[in-house]
């Protein structure tokens with residue numbers, strides 16, 4: 059993979075932010091790579107390094123038909139000179155390539171080979187038994203979990219947090235969308251801890267895009283695996299009905315944001331993060347003087 063890009067930290071100027079006397083930036087990780095976009099680049103980086111160390115020739119991973127991780131893995135494998143296999147939820151797609159999403163068509167163009175499995179099989183994909191079977195069937199494959207989420211993915215956020223620290227050493231809030239929570243864990247683990255005695259101690263806010271996001275907490279804690287980290291919260295009320303549910307008011311606010319700032323969002327992740335931020339602001343949860351970073355985690359391929 060390419061070296062890490064230094065992406066802009068774009069100030070967002072708006073009368074609402076002035077009224078609240080806060081400064082808001084968007085960290086533009088959607089610009090880090092045209093195809094291995096946003097957080098997926100960081101999650102794959104050390105996994106690919108590890109696959110090469112283990113002399114594997116294939117990346118094997120899992121996802122749904124619209125998965126940003128599937129799109130990113132196909133390109134990342136190709137760039138690294140590896141082949142790729144995608145285990146895709148939905149066996150009905152196997153004989154109907156004309157029904158494939160843009161994501162699947164692009165991944166196929168980038169060399170990914172698919173194995174379509176039923177929803178029930180997909181649910182059991184990470185059991186020891188299922189993984190053993192895959193290892194036997196594909197001995198040259200390095201297996202990456204769904205969403206690319208494992209401890210090597212978490213480690214990938216260390217350089218990104220360093221970059222943010224250099225661009226804005228006195229940030230107070232950071233918002234990120236949450237799917238599996240690996241990205242949030244990486245942010246929390248590698249954001250440098252600022253003293254609680256400051257007026258504005260740091261807080262990291264994760265916005266789960268799935269219902270009942272509290273179930274993610276134990277796994278996130280395990281990934282963080284550090285006792286002294288900045289405080290973090292999951293804001294679990296902004297899933298807007300659940301994964302990939304995009305009610306009209308969400309899409310409207312997304313369009314308003316895109317028009318005001320000229321920065322495209324995706325409806326599944328970054329739009330919900332932005333929605334949560336505006337609602338927290340409306341509820342006066344963000345104190346005057348705060349410096350807020352909204353992390354753009356990418357996902358724009360899903361818009362096509």
Ligand SMILES: *Cc1c(COP(=O)(O)O)cnc(C)c1O
Nearest residue numbers: 126237238239241327355356357
């Ligand atoms: C995958 C993805 C996420 C979720 O990342 P996790 O590490 O699984 O929490 C957030 N934003 C975008 C745009 C994504 O594609």
